[in-house]
Amino acid sequence: MPMYSLLKNNNTIKMKKTLVLLIQFFALSLFAQDKISVIPFPNVLEEEKGEFQFCNSLTINLDKAFTSELNIISSTFSKTYGIKITTASNAKLVFIQNKQLEKEAYKLRVAPDNIVVDASTSTGCFWALQTLRQMMQVTAGGGYKIKACRIDDKPAYLWRGFLLDEGRNFQGKELVKKMLDQMALLKMNIFHWHLTDDQGWRIEIKKYPLLTKIGAWRDSTYIGWGDSLVYQSTVNGGFYSQADIKEIVAYATKRHITVIPEIDMPGHISSAVAAYPWLGAYNRKIKVPCTYGVKYDILDVSNPKVYQFIEDVLTEIIALFPAKIIHIGGDEVRYDAWRSNNGITALMKAEGLQNYADVQTYFINRISKMIEAKGCRMMGWNEVMGQAVNDFQEGENTTQTLAPKTIVQFWKGDPALYKEALRRGYDLVNSHSHYYLNSSYESAPVEKVYNLTLVPEGIDANLAKHVLGVECAIWGEVTPRVSDVYYYVFPRIAAFAELGWTNADKKNFIRFSRSMDKLTKIWDKEGIIYYDKKSK
Ligand code: ACM
Numbered sequence: 001m002p003m004y005s006l007l008k009n010n011n012t013i014k015m016k017k018t019l020v021l022l023i024q025f026f027a028l029s030l031f032a033q034d035k036i037s038v039i040p041f042p043n044v045l046e047e048e049k050g051e052f053q054f055c056n057s058l059t060i061n062l063d064k065a066f067t068s069e070l071n072i073i074s075s076t077f078s079k080t081y082g083i084k085i086t087t088a089s090n091a092k093l094v095f096i097q098n099k100q101l102e103k104e105a106y107k108l109r110v111a112p113d114n115i116v117v118d119a120s121t122s123t124g125c126f127w128a129l130q131t132l133r134q135m136m137q138v139t140a141g142g143g144y145k146i147k148a149c150r151i152d153d154k155p156a157y158l159w160r161g162f163l164l165d166e167g168r169n170f171q172g173k174e175l176v177k178k179m180l181d182q183m184a185l186l187k188m189n190i191f192h193w194h195l196t197d198d199q200g201w202r203i204e205i206k207k208y209p210l211l212t213k214i215g216a217w218r219d220s221t222y223i224g225w226g227d228s229l230v231y232q233s234t235v236n237g238g239f240y241s242q243a244d245i246k247e248i249v250a251y252a253t254k255r256h257i258t259v260i261p262e263i264d265m266p267g268h269i270s271s272a273v274a275a276y277p278w279l280g281a282y283n284r285k286i287k288v289p290c291t292y293g294v295k296y297d298i299l300d301v302s303n304p305k306v307y308q309f310i311e312d313v314l315t316e317i318i319a320l321f322p323a324k325i326i327h328i329g330g331d332e333v334r335y336d337a338w339r340s341n342n343g344i345t346a347l348m349k350a351e352g353l354q355n356y357a358d359v360q361t362y363f364i365n366r367i368s369k370m371i372e373a374k375g376c377r378m379m380g381w382n383e384v385m386g387q388a389v390n391d392f393q394e395g396e397n398t399t400q401t402l403a404p405k406t407i408v409q410f411w412k413g414d415p416a417l418y419k420e421a422l423r424r425g426y427d428l429v430n431s432h433s434h435y436y437l438n439s440s441y442e443s444a445p446v447e448k449v450y451n452l453t454l455v456p457e458g459i460d461a462n463l464a465k466h467v468l469g470v471e472c473a474i475w476g477e478v479t480p481r482v483s484d485v486y487y488y489v490f491p492r493i494a495a496f497a498e499l500g501w502t503n504a505d506k507k508n509f510i511r512f513s514r515s516m517d518k519l520t521k522i523w524d525k526e527g528i529i530y531y532d533k534k535s536k
Helices: 001-030 064-081 122-135 173-185 242-254 270-275 304-320 342-351 356-373 417-421 444-448 480-491 492-501 509-525
Strands: 043-052 058-062 084-087 093-097 106-110 115-119 142-154 159-166 190-194 256-266 325-329 376-382 406-409 428-429 469-476
Touching: 043 106, 043 190, 058 064, 064 093, 064 122, 093 417, 106 122, 115 122, 115 173, 115 376, 122 142, 122 173, 122 509, 142 342, 159 173, 159 270, 159 492, 173 190, 173 242, 173 480, 173 509, 190 469, 242 256, 242 304, 304 325, 304 376, 325 356, 356 376, 406 417, 444 492, 444 509, 480 492, 492 509
Parallel strands: 058 084, 058 093, 093 115, 159 190, 159 469, 190 256, 256 325, 325 376, 376 406, 406 428, 428 469
Antiparallel strands: 043 142, 106 115, 106 142
């Protein structure tokens, strides 16, 4: 393209951008300050005249079905606002069980003299509480008001997830609980806990103590990517005891969040191989890697002892996590170690496997059977479909069929692969890497994330119903400190929350941006330092 036309295009783009900014500015100023701001935005909201006002105490009447919620309702009001909750039969805040509603749905009626919440389950009741929290405004006299309205709300998608990778950098219980609190505020219901990776094994397995004695620690950490050649030379690591895991799972359950554990295999598993070298297809002694990137020490999937190991590990995992879904990773498997392993060659011959993608599918399907026999369902990254989405897979595609009940988490490849997974009847969660939370804010700004289309064009409703929802992921290479997690996750997590909850036709980035103010005030109180382009 000649230079002058580039310039012309640039000028046109600049003018268009200015126009859009001006329109956004005027639209923002048209919104009255006291408009109801809730993220994710409720699917039906009608504002009414008046407001419900109260001071530092509130009477509440909870249907018996929701007794389990009393503590968390009281502590939510007292911790954030210093408001005392007392129960009373003629209360101002009333929660009624309405069995007509779906599991996560709720209705909220705010009138000047009372607030009535309808929900079918304690989950709906809890989500209504989160809406109320965000609707509270401080009055000039130091009390509180909630604008009168009618809300009929339920989520667009079942799966509204957040992934935390602690394989690369261990963060600890305090951060995890903080994240669960923020997920709850945003009505996100799936905490995907990436507990193992090449650089660290983070969960105690009683039968294999070396997994954490050795696998949870590395001698140093390479700083950054590429060839910085700078290492932080301190020992790095940590892990969760089984008691810690139970504590976190209980904390999440109280917030109506399901914890999905991920034990990545057959690749991304050097930390386990460092602990037990016979697990690896090279059967060699290694140290827990101090650098990032996709490593070569993958499982020897021709060794019966490896299957026994996985069976033992999964038995302990399934006993700890009430979720009926176990994530087995399955991503980014470098086949090099299999190519040079006689056992793998013999396995291929015995099972009629034509290439290494077939070996991967054979392994994944065996693990799926194991998981199903324990009453659970397997989930994996989209490599479990057996298509070569990574350069190092050298175009090898599987000739085998992935176990039918697998949940496929789509992170890499074009929409044709996404469509193919749906066409073949797999349930799917959208986590495309172009929207990863560890991306820079230049490459994945909030607006781009907000405008992600969960179901690509050309997919009809019949197939679209297999899209369970959306999950945002923060990978640990960029988060050596808790403050790094906050920086990358906030505020983009709010855009993902709305993607998962609010129907596409109700989304509006201007309204969303205006409402962020409400959330940032809460994050400020919680000590969460979020990315703010103004202060950058
Ligand atoms: C992935 O990012 N390797 C799932």
